[in-house]
Amino acid sequence: MQLVESGGGLVQAGDSLRLSCTGSGTAFSSYVMGWFRQAPGKEREFVEALSQSGLNTFYGDSAKGRFTISRDNAKNTVDLQMSSLKPEDTAVYYCAVRRTGGVFSSAREYDYWGQGTQVTVSL
8 A cells, every 4th residue: 555645835824735645556445544744853643534434533633623634435535624724733744544444543553654745834
């Protein structure tokens, strides 16, 4: 399974940004998909995750009310729509796959990772 993130960039506080992650393979629809982020000098932080069907979402504290995860199993993609961005949202954002069931917030529960995409939010 290979994951490729895109959509990162430099934005101003209050702006919106949409990240996308494309996965390879034919079993994409059977995987739990998650987004994490890591700021310099900090641990990897859970952002949001979505069940295989797309019906169950699990939010990290940073995502509540501002970020929305979605997936298109026909296209092997999972997106993260971010709004009202703040400078503290600055981080490398990673897409991750969990091959078995259950939506978890711990990075160690995920099996495959993308290379990450940088999001920088300026004042």
